[in-house]
Amino acid sequence: MFDDFYGLTGRPFQLTPDPAFYFESATHRKALSYLGYGMAQGEGFIVITGEIGAGKSTLVAHLTKKIDPEQMTVGQIVTSSLDGEEMVHLVAQSFGLAVEGRDKASALGEIEAFLHEEARAGRRCLLVVDESQNLSSEALEELRMMSNYQLGSHPLLQQLLLGQPEFKAMLADSDRLEQLRQRVIATHHLGAMQREEVRPYIEHRLKCVGWQGEPAWDDDVFAGIFAATGGIPRRINQVATRLLLLGAVDQRTRIDAAMLRSVLEEMDSDNSLPGAAETMQDNERDTPGGSREPDPIQDHAESEEPAEPEDDGIFAGGFALDADAFDDLQPATYRGSSPSADIARPFEKPVEARDEAPVEDQDDDASPTEQPVPFAVVARMEPEPAAEPDTGREDRDALLKRIEMLEARLEEQERGVRHVIALLIEWLEDGAREAA
Incomplete structure (x- = not known):
């Protein structure tokens, strides 16, 4: 309805994730940096968490589009409460394997054979698991076991786990997930957008469907939307859709604060956004003269030009890591059917990004510029200053933990070697029987 009234070519604020509407906020840019780091390692688990509606699924849709x-x-699954056997069958189906009616062992055999075929064809495999907070410890353990599949000493399956904040807590607190925790090589919590990003986010989505400036939006509307939604993209989409609908019904060519108050009161009453109207009123009382205008966003033309990326072939448009941040890191690549591969040196400890509170005059991160190839440039991840240890005990504990991780990795590699030897013996025996 409102798209016809305003001459739009589609719905700019649909709730279904669509990579065509991807907007690179500061937190999404940081998430892509950690995703890039993790995927260059070619092994283990990458964990991305975020509130409901923070944009996790859109981020993954954007990622898979570039691969x-x-x-x-890439295999993708959205999980519910599954046991271990159901998880195995779902993983097989995500890669197009027909395993209906087969037991767990047969399904695992199909998955392993498929991963070996892909590796010999020069392709890596990535499994994306959404809504991971719904998984049982048994299902997560099955995913961990699948990460043991190797060709020689090189892993065959990398996994990206997406979940709500409780999944991060579950990983940290559960003793049963200790082995999985040791294989997490990168993690990031996808936070809310900053206040100054709301306006470019809304205008970006409008421009994707042919917006030419009508309806116009008053400046204080954006600050009010941020106050009511907390900067969560899905909530912003809900409010913006209601505003456009109200504007079309009333035949308005400008969206103002009065319309926003009306929409928020309606959404508060129908419980689709509880407390939103009160939050906006509090924001107006706290800000003299009403909601203040969002800080200007730095133009893309004025932003620092990134270094030319190096293409590792995984992404259709290229992929690069920040050279200064990861000087010695090389992406893992399979070369034809050879069992030998160059693989990035694994990091023993997971890298974790934490979103800081929004800063008013933050020029570097305030510009969510849209890159022609979003994975071509990875934002630099500055290390956080390390706290000075009180005693030498922390160093000893860290050393012991690293030794424990190295021992666990050595044990995994030995299992992989034994597995390959068993396959070779079986192949030789089969050949001998055929010759006889």
Whole structure:
């Protein structure tokens, strides 16, 4: 209805994740940096958490759109409460394997055979698991066991786990998930957008459907939307859709604060956004003269030009890591059917990004500029200053923990070697029987 009234070519604020509407906020840019780091390692688990509606699924849709299918095969599943056997079957189906009616062992055999075929064809495999907070410890353990599949000493399956904040807490607190925790190589919590990002976010989505400036939006509307939604993209989409609908019904060419108050009161009453109207009123009382205008966003033309990326072939448009941040890191690549591969040196400890509170005059991160190839440039991850240890005990504990991780990795590699030897013996025996 409102799209016809305003001459739009589609719905700018649909709730279904669509990579065409991807907007790179500061927190999304940081998430892509950690995703890039994790995927260059070619092994283990990458964990992305965030509130409901923070944009996790849109981020993954954007990621998978950029992946070259000739270099990487991606399986995606959205989980509910599954036991271990159900998880195994779901993983197999995500890669197009027909395992209906088969037991768990047969399904695992199909998955392993498929991963070996992909590796020999020069393709890596990535499994994306959404809504991971719904998984049982048994299902997560099955995912961990699948990460043991190797060709020689090189892992065959990397996994990206998406979940709500409780999934991060579950990983940290559960003793049963200790082995999985040791295999998490990168993690990031996808936070809310900053206040000054709300306006470019809304205008970006409008421009994706042909917006030419009508309806116009008053400046204080954006600050009011941020106050009511907390900067969560899905909530912003809900409010913006209601505003456009109200504008079309009333035949308005400008969205103002009075319309926003009316929409928020309606959403508060129908419980679709509880407390939103009161939050906006509090924001107006706290800000003299009403909601203040959002800080200007730095133009893309004025932003620092990134270094030229190096293409590792995984992504259709190229992929690069920040050279200064990861000087010695090389992406993992399979070369034809050879069992030997160059693989990035694994980091023993997971890298974790934490979103800081929004800063008013933060020029570097305030500009969510849209890159032509979003994975071509990875934002630099400055290390947080390390706290000075009180005693030498922390150093000893860290050393012991690292030794424990190295021992666990050595044990995994030995299991992989034994597995390959068993396959070779079986192949030789089969050949001997055929010759006889």
